[in-house]
Structures are given as C-alpha cells and as structure tokens.
Amino acid sequence: MTNAATDMNAAPSPDSYVTADGRTIGGVVMEMKNITLRFGGVVAIKDISFDIREGEIRAIIGPNGAGKSSMLNVISGFYKPQEGDVFFHGEKRPLMKPYQVAQQGIARTFQNIALFDGMSVLDNIMTGRLNNMNASLISQAVWWGKAQKEEFENREKVEKVIDFLEIQAIRKTPVGRLPYGLKKRVELARALAAEPTLLLLDEPMAGMNVEEKEDMSRFILDVNDEFGTTIALIEHDMGVVMDLSDRVVVMDYGKKIGDGTPDEVRNNQDVIDAYLGVAHD
Amino acid sequence: MLYREAGDFKTSYAKDSQTFPIKLDRVGYWALMAVAFLVVPFFINDYWANAVFVPFLIYVIAALGLNILTGYAGQLSLGTGGFMAVGAYACYKLMTSFPEVSMIIHVLLAGGITALVGVMFGLPSLRIKGFYLAVATLAAQFFLVWLFNKVPWFYNYSASGQINAPERTVFGIIVTGPNTEAWAKYLFCLIFVVVLAWIARNLTRGMAGRKWMAIRDMDIAAEIIGVNPLKAKLTAFAVSSFFVGIAGALFFSIYLGAAEVGEAFGIQKSFLIVFMIIIGGLGSILGSFAGAAFMVLMPVLLKNILVGGMGWPTDLAAHLEFIIVGGLIVIFLIVEPHGLAQLWRLAKEKMRLWPFPH
Numbered sequence: 001m002t003n004a005a006t007d008m009n010a011a012p013s014p015d016s017y018v019t020a021d022g023r024t025i026g027g028v029v030m031e032m033k034n035i036t037l038r039f040g041g042v043v044a045i046k047d048i049s050f051d052i053r054e055g056e057i058r059a060i061i062g063p064n065g066a067g068k069s070s071m072l073n074v075i076s077g078f079y080k081p082q083e084g085d086v087f088f089h090g091e092k093r094p095l096m097k098p099y100q101v102a103q104q105g106i107a108r109t110f111q112n113i114a115l116f117d118g119m120s121v122l123d124n125i126m127t128g129r130l131n132n133m134n135a136s137l138i139s140q141a142v143w144w145g146k147a148q149k150e151e152f153e154n155r156e157k158v159e160k161v162i163d164f165l166e167i168q169a170i171r172k173t174p175v176g177r178l179p180y181g182l183k184k185r186v187e188l189a190r191a192l193a194a195e196p197t198l199l200l201l202d203e204p205m206a207g208m209n210v211e212e213k214e215d216m217s218r219f220i221l222d223v224n225d226e227f228g229t230t231i232a233l234i235e236h237d238m239g240v241v242m243d244l245s246d247r248v249v250v251m252d253y254g255k256k257i258g259d260g261t262p263d264e265v266r267n268n269q270d271v272i273d274a275y276l277g278v279a280h281d
Numbered sequence: 282m283l284y285r286e287a288g289d290f291k292t293s294y295a296k297d298s299q300t301f302p303i304k305l306d307r308v309g310y311w312a313l314m315a316v317a318f319l320v321v322p323f324f325i326n327d328y329w330a331n332a333v334f335v336p337f338l339i340y341v342i343a344a345l346g347l348n349i350l351t352g353y354a355g356q357l358s359l360g361t362g363g364f365m366a367v368g369a370y371a372c373y374k375l376m377t378s379f380p381e382v383s384m385i386i387h388v389l390l391a392g393g394i395t396a397l398v399g400v401m402f403g404l405p406s407l408r409i410k411g412f413y414l415a416v417a418t419l420a421a422q423f424f425l426v427w428l429f430n431k432v433p434w435f436y437n438y439s440a441s442g443q444i445n446a447p448e449r450t451v452f453g454i455i456v457t458g459p460n461t462e463a464w465a466k467y468l469f470c471l472i473f474v475v476v477l478a479w480i481a482r483n484l485t486r487g488m489a490g491r492k493w494m495a496i497r498d499m500d501i502a503a504e505i506i507g508v509n510p511l512k513a514k515l516t517a518f519a520v521s522s523f524f525v526g527i528a529g530a531l532f533f534s535i536y537l538g539a540a541e542v543g544e545a546f547g548i549q550k551s552f553l554i555v556f557m558i559i560i561g562g563l564g565s566i567l568g569s570f571a572g573a574a575f576m577v578l579m580p581v582l583l584k585n586i587l588v589g590g591m592g593w594p595t596d597l598a599a600h601l602e603f604i605i606v607g608g609l610i611v612i613f614l615i616v617e618p619h620g621l622a623q624l625w626r627l628a629k630e631k632m633r634l635w636p637f638p639h
C-alpha cells in the first residue's frame with residue numbers, strides 16, 4: 001500500500017496536478033486504446049479509448065448493458081479484446097492470463113460477491129496476499145523456515161487491512177455466514193490486501209442501504225487518500241459517483257458517449273439523452 | 282467448564298494459528314499420541330492389528346489423500362483405487378529390485394512415483410470440471426488396473442499374476458512378509474499416518490491450502506486474484522496421489538502381503554474411499570480419520586455383536602452388516618450432510634458454552 005505513494009513522490013509526472021481537496025493526481029497509469037470486444041456477432045465494446053491517471057478515482061457509468069463490466073473484465077485480463085491495446089505504466093501489455101494481470105498489481109472486486117464461502121474471513125483476505133508469498137511446497141509441508149516466516153509477515157499486513165476496514169470482530173467467521181454488506185467489505189479487504197497499484201471496483205454499493213453506502217464511500221475515499229491507490233469503479237448510484245470520482249467515463253451500447261469531470265459529464269447532452277431518453281419528432 | 286479459550290490469550294500470530302487453539306484439545310492430542318505410541322504396541326495382537334488398526338491407519342492415509350484433492354481442491358476423483366495400485370506395484374518393483382534398501386525409502390519412493398502418475402492424469406482437470414472430471418479419473422482407474430494385469434513386467438512374470446511382499450526390514454526390524462510381528466506392522470503404519478497427517482494439516486492451513494480452497498469455492502475469482510489454476514490443481518493432484526500411493530504401498534506390503542490388482546485395487550476401493558471422506562467430512566483432516574474409522578470399524582463391530590454376541594450364523598450376519606452399514610450412511614448424510622467432522626465441530630461449540638449456554 002505504501003508502494004504507490006512512494007512511486008508517486010519519486011517521479012512526479014510533468015502533467016500532474018493537485019485537486020481541490022489537496023490530492024496529487026499523477027500521470028497516466030493505464031491507457032485503453034481503441035478497445036473493441038465482440039462475443040460472436042454481439043459487439044460489447046466498440047472502439048473505446050480512455051485513460052486512468054495515478055491516484056485518481058475514475059468512474060465508469062452507463063445504463064444496463066452498456067459494457068461497463070466487460071470493460072473491467074478487459075482491464076483485469078478476463079476478456080481478451082479483438083482489437084485495441086492496453087497500456088499499463090506506459091508499456092503495451094501483451095496477452096495475459098488473469099492471474100498474471102493480478103501479479104502486476106491490479107486487484108478487483110466483483111459485482112456479485114466472489115468470496116470463497118468455505119473459508120474464514122481471515123483466510124479469504126490472506127489469499128489476497130498470495131502474490132507476495134512464494135515459499136516452496138516442501139517448506140509449507142513441514143511448516144518451517146520460509147513458509148512460517150512469510151505466513152506471519154503477511155498476517156501482519158492483513159491485520160492492518162482488517163483494522164482499516166473495521167472487521168476485527170468477524171476475523172474467524174466463515175464467510176458464508178456473513179450478511180451482504182459485510183461480505184462486500186471483506187471482498188474489498190481481500191483486494192486491498194494485495195496492495196494494488198490499481199484497484200477495480202465493480203458496483204461496490206450495489207444492494208446497500210444509505211448508511212452502508214456512506215460507510216463504503218468513506219472506505220473508498222480513505223483507501224485513495226491514505227494509500228494513494230488508483231481506483232476505477234463502476235457504480236449506478238449517481239450521487240455517489242458524482243461525489244467520489246475525479247473523472248467519469250460514460251458508456252452506452254458499447255460506445256463512449258462522455259468523458260470528463262463530474263460537472264462536464266452532467267451537462268453533456270449525449271449523456272442526458274442516454275439516461276433520460278430523446279424525444280423523436 | 283474446562284473447555285474454554287477464555288484466559289488463554291494468544292500473544293503471537295504463531296500461537297493464534299496453531300492446530301489446537303484450546304488447551305484441553307492439546308492435552309487430549311498428546312495423551313492420544315502417548316497411548317498410540319507407548320501403550321497400544323505392548324498390547325496389540327495379530328487379530329487387532331489385522332482386523333482393526335492396520336487397515337484403519339492405511340485407509341486414513343488414503344482418505345487424507347483423496348480429501349486433499351476432493352475436499353480441499355474440489356476436484357472429484359474416482360481413480361483412488363488405481364492410484365493405490367500404482368503405489369503398490371511401484372513398491373513391489375522397488376522391494377524386489379533393491380532388497381537391501383530400507384522399507385521407508387521404498388514406500389516414500391512409491392508415493393513419489395504415484396504423484397507423477399497422478400499429475401499426468403490430473404492434466405485434463407484444467408479443461409473439465411465436476412462430474413466430467415470424475416469420469417476422466419474413472420478412465421484412469423480402469424486403465425491402470427488393466428495395465429497392471431496386462432504387462433507381466435509389473436508382477437515380475439509370476440505365474441499367478443499376483444504380487445507377493447518379500448521380507449523387508451527397517452533398522453533390522455521385519456515389517457513385511459509372513460514373519461512380521463503385529464506391533465511392528467502397527468508402528469510402521471502409525472508413523473506414516475502421524476507424519477502425513479501433520480503434513481496435510483500444514484499444507485491446508487498455509488498458502489497451498491488457501492489456493493486449493495479458492496479454486497474449489499470459486500475458480501474464476503481465484504484466477505482473477507492471482508491463483509495459477511494449472512499449478513494449483515496439479516499440486517493438489519501431486520500431493521493427493523503421493524498420499525494415496527503411500528496408502529497403496531502399505532496396503533499391499535504390510536496389510537495384504539499378497540495382492541491381485543483387480544481384487545485389491547478395483548473400483549470398489551475408489552468408492553469406499555469416496556464414502557469415507559463424504560461420511561467423515563469433506564475438507565477436514567479430522568474427517569478423514571472419522572470416515573476411515575467409520576467404514577473400517579463399523580463392519581468389524583457389527584460382526585462381533587451379531588456373530589460373537591448374539592450367535593447368529595455368519596452368512597446372515599454378513600448380509601445384515603451390509604444393510605446396517607448402508608442404512609447408517611444414509612442416516613448420517615441426512616442428519617449431517619457435512620459429515621462426522623461437522624458433528625464434532627458442533628459438539629465443540631456446544632461444549633465451549635456448557636453449562637451456561639445463554
């Protein structure tokens with residue numbers, strides 16, 4: 001979690017700027033160039049380009065079926081676009097398996113919670129650290145040397161995340177027994193445990209009540225603020241999106257129809273048409 | 282009242298992640314160990330060794346192996362009998378080729394060879410899942426049994442097609458062959474069980490186990506957070522087959538002494554071990570012990586009660602035994618689908634609150 005922050009200080013990008021609330025937004029971390037994704041005859045994403053800058057909160061919004069989740073799946077390597085390139089830290093990313101993308105420092109949460117139900121909260125969050133643990137199978141089998149050392153070092157990091165998200169009390173509970181709101185929080189914890197440079201959140205507030213949404217918004221802002229993590233999120237609650245994000249991409253039917261600060265997007269005629277419909281005359 | 286973690290404060294992560302967090306459990310564990318190693322060997326006779334302890338211990342190893350693959354990593358396998366055969370025949374070939382070498386080395390090498398074979402048959406698991414994988418492992422079962430029947434090199438061209446365990450020693454003590462003492466068989470198997478159960482526990486509480494369970498619970502999410510599915514599944518197959526291979530080697534060399542592959546390692550064996558882990562509890566080390574105990578001890582117990590206690594004819598008792606064991610399996614699965622290990626877990630939770638449950 002400190003990595004992103006120190007990197008940012010070490011190499012201030014020429015086009016970095018400071019936001020109204022005092023956060024420094026750096027250069028481009030991830031750039032999507034002319035991405036097109038097809039499933040057979042269906043075009044899910046049509047020639048979309050946008051970028052994500054270091055330290056910002058970037059929202060992707062759009063009506064249902066606009067291709068937002070597909071876009072997130074392209075970033076996390078789960079879908080392979082037919083056309084276009086993904087640039088990460090300025091370098092073109094070759095075709096990668098999802099686990100290789102995760103090793104590059106991209107973590108994500110899912111729209112329909114994807115926790116491991118049979119494991120405890122602690123074990124779930126510990127899996128988030130798996131890219132930092134590489135003790136051999138033999139060492140793990142005898143629980144000696146590197147495996148044990150690694151286990152406890154990483155446990156300490158995980159405990160910090162647990163403290164940060166205020167889920168100490170449910171540490172040893174099997175995930176299957178938790179209520180929905182807490183599951184969402186545990187999923188965020190698992191993603192955070194990986195100390196990602198880029199965090200992808202797929203509808204982090206879906207199905208939550210106002211209070212839970214406020215909690216979650218606070219956690220997202222804190223993550224961004226304290227660890228300097230770059231965040232890209234998909235969300236349907238417009239109030240949340242407009243309050244949280246620095247810049248917003250708007251998609252509709254697989255095309256990009258708007259991109260800019262929340263205020264710019266709010267006044268964009270195409271966006272208004274997509275959300276409210278157009279009068280045909 | 283005694284069974285509490287209250288007042289037993291964990292001050293390090295090592296203490297927090299120990300196997301038995303409650304003191305009474307630790308005391309019980311060491312007491313059991315002391316009895317198993319220091320008391321039982323002095324009282325064991327041939328009947329108890331051959332009918333109860335040795336088969337129980339060997340099936341525990343096989344159940345641990347299958348539980349790692351099916352219970353922890355979620356890969357259903359019906360090839361356990363075939364993999365046990367690989368362990369048995371590897372052990373036989375090693376025993377006859379290198380007579381001077383210690384039996385421990387033979388058994389471990391047999392496990393290693395089975396691990397390689399297991400990885401080979403585990404390769405399809407990357408593409409196929411669930412019941413379809415079970416069918417693929419079923420192919421392994423039939424192929425391996427056929428192979429050991431068909432190729433005479435595996436049974437050293439013996440006329441009967443059987444393999445017979447020659448006399449072999451560990452540190453000068455005879456552990457295989459007809460002259461073996463009951464306590465030697467028992468202790469030899471017990472040492473393997475204790476060490477392998479400890480290894481299984483270590484693997485499943487560490488990162489390897491978490492990767493397996495992640496694949497089991499949600500394979501796509503596991504891959505997206507960074508689990509390499511091929512590697513995780515193949516290590517599960519390797520470790521599981523290592524255990525099963527050792528079980529097969531011991532089953533042949535220590536327990537049976539002589540084996541014919543179709544008879545000893547047929548499809549019934551695969552199902553028997555699947556039943557053990559389902560009844561004992563999937564994804565539980567204790568469950569492997571409980572399941573093996575249930576499937577091995579229940580028939581012996583019933584036989585003793587029906588034939589010995591009530592004086593019924595043997596053939597009637599044998600058939601009743603099938604009915605009762607079958608019925609008990611159904612009842613257990615209805616009462617507690619998560620197996621005996623879950624019953625134990627619930628009992629422990631109740632005990633922690635006893636006698637003030639509110």
